[in-house]
Amino acid sequence: MEIRPILSALLRNRTGPLLVALQVAITLAVLCNAAFIVQQRLAKMDRPSGYDEDNLVTLQVINFGRLPKEAGLAAIAADLGALRAMPGVVAASATASLPMSNAGFGWGFQRTADANDPTNTSASLMLADQYGLEAFGLQLESGRWFTPEEIGTAADFAEFGATLPATVVISRALADQLFPDGKALGATVYDSSTRAPATVIGIVERAQGYFVNNPGVERSAFYPVVIASGESLYYVIRTRPGERAAVQREVESALLAVDPRRILRDVRSFGEIRATAYQNDRAMTITLLTVIALLVAVTVLGVFGLMSFNVNRRRKQIGTRRALGARRSDVVRHFLLEGWIVTTAGAVIGVALAVGLSVWLVSTFDLPKLDWRYLPVGVLALWIVGQLAAYGPARRAAGIEPATATRSV
Amino acid sequence: MLQMKGISKVYRADVVQTSALRDFNLTVDEGEFVAVTGPSGSGKTTFLNIAGLLEAFDAGSYLLDGQDVSRLGDDARSRIRNEKIGFIFQGFNLIADLNVFDNVDVPLRYRGFRAAERAQRIQRALELVGLASRGKHLPSQLSGGQQQRVAIARALAGEPRFLLADEPTGNLDSVMARQVMELLEEINGRGTTIIMVTHDPELARRARRNVHMLDGQVTDFTEFEAAIRVRETRAAAGA
Numbered sequence: 001m002e003i004r005p006i007l008s009a010l011l012r013n014r015t016g017p018l019l020v021a022l023q024v025a026i027t028l029a030v031l032c033n034a035a036f037i038v039q040q041r042l043a044k045m046d047r048p049s050g051y052d053e054d055n056l057v058t059l060q061v062i063n064f065g066r067l068p069k070e071a072g073l074a075a076i077a078a079d080l081g082a083l084r085a086m087p088g089v090v091a092a093s094a095t096a097s098l099p100m101s102n103a104g105f106g107w108g109f110q111r112t113a114d115a116n117d118p119t120n121t122s123a124s125l126m127l128a129d130q131y132g133l134e135a136f137g138l139q140l141e142s143g144r145w146f147t148p149e150e151i152g153t154a155a156d157f158a159e160f161g162a163t164l165p166a167t168v169v170i171s172r173a174l175a176d177q178l179f180p181d182g183k184a185l186g187a188t189v190y191d192s193s194t195r196a197p198a199t200v201i202g203i204v205e206r207a208q209g210y211f212v213n214n215p216g217v218e219r220s221a222f223y224p225v226v227i228a229s230g231e232s233l234y235y236v237i238r239t240r241p242g243e244r245a246a247v248q249r250e251v252e253s254a255l256l257a258v259d260p261r262r263i264l265r266d267v268r269s270f271g272e273i274r275a276t277a278y279q280n281d282r283a284m285t286i287t288l289l290t291v292i293a294l295l296v297a298v299t300v301l302g303v304f305g306l307m308s309f310n311v312n313r314r315r316k317q318i319g320t321r322r323a324l325g326a327r328r329s330d331v332v333r334h335f336l337l338e339g340w341i342v343t344t345a346g347a348v349i350g351v352a353l354a355v356g357l358s359v360w361l362v363s364t365f366d367l368p369k370l371d372w373r374y375l376p377v378g379v380l381a382l383w384i385v386g387q388l389a390a391y392g393p394a395r396r397a398a399g400i401e402p403a404t405a406t407r408s409v
Numbered sequence: 410m411l412q413m414k415g416i417s418k419v420y421r422a423d424v425v426q427t428s429a430l431r432d433f434n435l436t437v438d439e440g441e442f443v444a445v446t447g448p449s450g451s452g453k454t455t456f457l458n459i460a461g462l463l464e465a466f467d468a469g470s471y472l473l474d475g476q477d478v479s480r481l482g483d484d485a486r487s488r489i490r491n492e493k494i495g496f497i498f499q500g501f502n503l504i505a506d507l508n509v510f511d512n513v514d515v516p517l518r519y520r521g522f523r524a525a526e527r528a529q530r531i532q533r534a535l536e537l538v539g540l541a542s543r544g545k546h547l548p549s550q551l552s553g554g555q556q557q558r559v560a561i562a563r564a565l566a567g568e569p570r571f572l573l574a575d576e577p578t579g580n581l582d583s584v585m586a587r588q589v590m591e592l593l594e595e596i597n598g599r600g601t602t603i604i605m606v607t608h609d610p611e612l613a614r615r616a617r618r619n620v621h622m623l624d625g626q627v628t629d630f631t632e633f634e635a636a637i638r639v640r641e642t643r644a645a646a647g648a
């Protein structure tokens with residue numbers, strides 16, 4: 001290998017190569033950390049929610065004024081009946097809030113009625129009727145869902161708070177948190193503010209809560225309650241596969257046919273809810289990917305520019321090398337090797353920079369520590385990119401005539 | 410050793426065509442020291458480039474060491490340049506960023522020699538040109554004459570059969586030029602064939618054979634030989 005003479009020649013004109021190496025280093029540092037963050041955001045966005053997202057339509061009902069309890073319950077029953085009668089609808093359910101919507105009750109549960117029970121655990125609290133399991137498409141892992149008799153009715157949230165139900169269905173994540181010993185089903189849990197007890201009658205495999213950015217998003221609980229007043233009323237409609245769009249189109253007229261004197265808002269698929277929930281993550285991902293692309297592009301230009309400059313500056317030298325017996329392939333190899341040396345020098349600095357940047361990100365933004373495997377992959381990527389960038393100038397160098405040795409001044 | 414017959418070389422620019430060599434014939438035997446002279450633009454460099462396989466030619470035949478080199482591919486030509494031919498340039502053509510040792514090393518690396526053999530050859534070549542102690546110097550730290558001697562060491566390190574020199578003393582003052590010439594004579598004395606282009610009639614006269622070029626051809630007589638011929642003609646006429 002002819003690394004040593006190439007290296008010593010580079011060191012004699014080190015400003016350009018050094019700047020490009022620094023560029024490579026910065027690119028590598030940002031590339032590794034950004035790619036790591038992107039990968040984590042993608043993994044986060046890719047988490048299953050526990051709901052049959054592909055086949056769900058949701059909407060909010062806003063009544064003009066507050067309905068009396070009996071009238072409210074009757075209106076909800078009429079609406080659900082109409083929804084269920086729509087072609088393609090499998091189930092329909094009333095609830096007071098939607099998961100992953102960034103709005104809803106944060107609730108505390110604990111294992112005892114003690115005031116300062118250390119098992120106090122936060123969860124997303126959702127209200128559901130007897131159709132909830134089927135309408136959301138939840139997977140019941142053990143126990144059972146609510147019977148119609150269990151569904152409590154509250155005129156409004158104030159009444160609900162005063163008369164909490166005696167049964168609850170919780171997600172697997174909440175069960176694991178409250179009962180690490182695994183005996184959640186049938187156990188009694190307590191609302192941590194009123195200390196009202198409730199029996200865990202069922203556990204669903206997964207039901208993400210309201211706040212996808214909250215690390216406790218997997219912990220959730222369902223109370224069997226319908227709020228009659230309509231002050232916060234959502235319908236969740238599950239369709240047969242492939243019929244979601246049609247139902248979504250028809251749902252408003254079906255409901256307005258029951259009662260036109262109200263407003264139907266946010267008729268949305270669950271995909272739209274998910275898109276909104278992860279808007280920031282997607283924006284961050286796109287931003288970081290753009291930054292990566294730009295940095296890599298600038299690095300390619302840097303290596304390309306340096307190599308082009310070197311080739312042009314050394315036309316006579318290249319001609320002389322050819323005259324002294326260099327084959328075209330030797331010249332190509334010479335410049336690829338030169339590009340590789342610059343890239344590698346940058347990569348060495350870049351690995352240190354990447355680790356430093358990661359340490360800073362961890363301490364400042366509480367991000368997870370960079371997975372070290374991103375470093376070799378990043379170095380490999382920059383090697384490839386660097387060689388591709390050097391290849392054009394190297395080919396051009398190989399095309400320089402041997403006679404340049406005697407012809408040019 | 411070198412046999413050119415009917416070589417022609419035309420440079421084609423956009424509109425102009427220049428016939429740099431026209432029906433050029435020359436044979437050089439093993440061990441000769443040939444000085445090529447001629448006015449500027451007469452085709453000396455063109456001849457040297459073709460002889461050294463730096464450039465292709467348009468017509469004619471060229472046997473180098475008995476081998477027809479006109480149809481060789483680029484890699485084969487590179488190999489012959491590397492192994493059989495040593496080049497010495499008017500501008501020395503040392504690589505400014507490499508020290509003396511690494512400069513002499515350049516053709517040896519292309520030859521594929523191992524490090525130990527290269528080091529030995531470099532040492533020997535630098536000793537021959539009297540610069541053995543300057544291996545670590547950069548070209549810019551040497552005088553012109555020393556630089557040209559480094560270039561000669563580089564040309565010799567691969568022990569070529571042929572040394573081609575295009576005005577090797579053109580950029581040197583007369584003292585340094587004489588030193589370089591003495592070196593070339595010594596090298597020729599060891600059996601290396603040398604073809605040297607020069608503008609300097611004094612140096613040309615020191616070569617064992619002179620070739621004079623005019624308009625892309627070898628003139629029949631060098632000025633020296635022509636002068637003798639004139640005298641002989643006079644003598645014949647007088648007889």
Ligand SMILES: Nc1ncnc2c1ncn2[C@@H]1O[C@H](COP(=O)(O)OP(=O)(O)OP(=O)(O)O)[C@@H](O)[C@H]1O
Pocket residue numbers: 407420421422427428429447448449450451452453454455456
């Ligand atoms: N690359 C080229 N393109 C076009 N014409 C060229 C090229 N190289 C040489 N020539 C022309 O070919 C002719 C011979 O040039 P050459 O360099 O061989 O002359 P020379 O005898 O070496 O001259 P000098 O003593 O000035 O070095 C000249 O007319 C020159 O202009």
Ligand SMILES: [Mg+2]
Pocket residue numbers: 453454455575
């Ligand atoms: Mg010339």
